[in-house]
Amino acid sequence: MNAKKIVGEKAVDFIQDGMIVGLGTGSTVYYSLLKLGRQLEAGLSIQGIPTSVQTKELAEKLRIPLIGFEDVNEIDLTIDGADEVDRNLNLIKGGGGALVREKIIAKASKRFIVVADPSKMVNTLGAFPLPVEVVPFGAQLTEKHIKKLNGEPRLRQSNGTPYLTDNGNYIFDCTFLDITKPFELEIALNSIPGVVDNGLFNGMADVVITVDNGEPIFLDRKR
Ligand SMILES: O=C(CO)[C@H](O)[C@H](O)COP(=O)(O)O
Incomplete structure (x- = not known):
């Protein structure tokens, strides 16, 4: 079972035609981008805003249309990974070094979807530096x-x-x-x-997608 692939691909179900989508960074979002690329080929139309140079390069390779951050006021949805997720859906991010742009883009998003394989789920943050x-x-x-x-x-x-x-x-x-x-x-x-800035993303995640018994599950933030 490839948990990163399961959650990364599942997150793409949240994307609807015409959306402006924040594109996160890392090996889990990689699977989201691959699936998004396939859906674009099949006729979906979105514009992406990458959170890193690495993601920008991958998006260009996959022919995901990009729009400048300065050209939008709001992002419909952002999908991003995490290094740790606690029980209140607070996160540690930045293992890939993109935390500043990731936080700016998450904050500008109407919905922030986090994709995290089960190894990322913890009771208390802090084992990950x-x-x-x-x-x-x-x-x-x-x-x-x-x-x-x-x-x-x-x-x-x-x-x-x-x-x-x-x-x-x-x-x-x-x-x-x-x-x-x-x-x-x-x-x-x-x-x-x-x-x-630092990699604590507190109270920002709207939904965390992880895996239980080989199936994707959705954890919603309590408001
Ligand atoms: O915050 C990040 C990059 O700055 C990544 O989302 C985080 O490190 C998780 O990465 P991966 O999906 O490769 O485990």
Whole structure:
């Protein structure tokens, strides 16, 4: 069973003709994009807004029509993956480094659909190191402030040099033990000068699609 494929493909059922669709990043959304590409060939018509350069390139390969983010006021639906999902559908995202654009696009969306294989489902966030995107200028000081919040930051590397996001920034992957107060931590991290944003997506997911006994199941956010 390929759980990523099951949930990635299932999410495409939410897409309707004429929609503007936010296209997430990662190996689960990959399956959504493949299926979307097939549906476009069969006559569906949508316009996509990619959350990363990687997704933009894949969408172009699959001939998914794209529209500039500056040309829309609102996105009908966004499909994206997650690194962890807690029982209240709060998320850790950013394992693929796209968290800033992903959060901007999720926030602009009428509906935010998250695709998560069962390994991502947790009681409490925090086993997955929380990605924090940081401006390179003064990053060593920003790191010290993150440590004061009891985080253990590790500068993400790529081929022996600091990994750079699509926005030209660094990422600190931070271990916080259990994240029992995700809303407070999200605000505290984003209050540090130099932090662009962090991978906590609290209260944003409308629906999480995961797998139980080989079948897709839908978890709706309680409002
Ligand atoms: O947040 C993300 C990228 O920034 C991804 O959605 C997250 O890392 C999940 O990826 P995958 O579907 O490959 O497990």
